[in-house]
Amino acid sequence: MRAILLGPPGAGKGTQAETIVKEFSIPHISTGDIFRQNIKEGTVLGKKAKEYMDQGLLVPDELTVELVKDRLLKDDCENGFLLDGFPRTIFQADALESALESMNQKLDYVINIIVKKELLVERAVGRRVCKDCGQTYHISFNKPSKEGICDNCGGELLQRKDDAEETVTTRINVYQEQTEPLIDYYTKKGIIVNIDGEKPIAEVGKEIVAKMRNK
Numbered sequence: 001m002r003a004i005l006l007g008p009p010g011a012g013k014g015t016q017a018e019t020i021v022k023e024f025s026i027p028h029i030s031t032g033d034i035f036r037q038n039i040k041e042g043t044v045l046g047k048k049a050k051e052y053m054d055q056g057l058l059v060p061d062e063l064t065v066e067l068v069k070d071r072l073l074k075d076d077c078e079n080g081f082l083l084d085g086f087p088r089t090i091f092q093a094d095a096l097e098s099a100l101e102s103m104n105q106k107l108d109y110v111i112n113i114i115v116k117k118e119l120l121v122e123r124a125v126g127r128r129v130c131k132d133c134g135q136t137y138h139i140s141f142n143k144p145s146k147e148g149i150c151d152n153c154g155g156e157l158l159q160r161k162d163d164a165e166e167t168v169t170t171r172i173n174v175y176q177e178q179t180e181p182l183i184d185y186y187t188k189k190g191i192i193v194n195i196d197g198e199k200p201i202a203e204v205g206k207e208i209v210a211k212m213r214n215k
Helices: 013-024 031-041 044-054 061-072 090-102 117-125 165-178 181-188 201-214
Strands: 002-006 028-030 081-084 109-114 127-130 136-138 192-196
Touching: 002 013, 002 181, 013 028, 013 081, 013 109, 013 201, 028 031, 028 061, 031 044, 031 061, 044 061, 061 090, 090 181, 109 181, 109 201, 117 127, 117 165, 181 192, 192 201
Parallel strands: 002 081, 002 109, 028 081, 109 192
Antiparallel strands: 127 136
16 A cells, blocks of 8 residues: 555644554655654765755755655565655656656555645644644644643643744645645546545544545
8 A cells, every 4th residue: 555645734634644554554654754764863865854954945856755765665665655745746756656666666546635725724723732742632623621731641732833824824825836736647647536624534534544445
């Protein structure tokens, strides 16, 4: 099971990724995790990525592709993977396809979670994260038992800086400009699975699993 998870910021990709990896026993792979792991381990690719990140620059496509390909060669990806946050552009999608071909592999699914922009902003602005364990909540949709306190560990719940309305709107606009073209790209390849991400979380998860099993 080799899949990509697409969707704008606030669409619930992280939550649904948990459902998918549990259901199909495949690793959840995000570019952020790959960067952090390589930097932590001091790999050659990690050192290159750190040079860009330390300057506040985006890691170039070519280097990002190399890091992803290196990750997909790990033993835990033998039976598949779920990519989240990659590819972001047509260039990256073409590079990923070439990398998989060189590994005698191909994508099975591209899960595209669809949510209106207005709801995305509301979701993100209301999100709160535990500063200690990272558990996420929402002031309207997923409230903790006690306001401002994590149910899981009792830590303080905070709003991330990148969940401010202006920042969220910018991130959504960037997604629409750079990443939405991938929807048409993968539709033409016949592997996209469109999901209504405005339904309740559990319902969205069930629909994703059902479509992946029955496609």
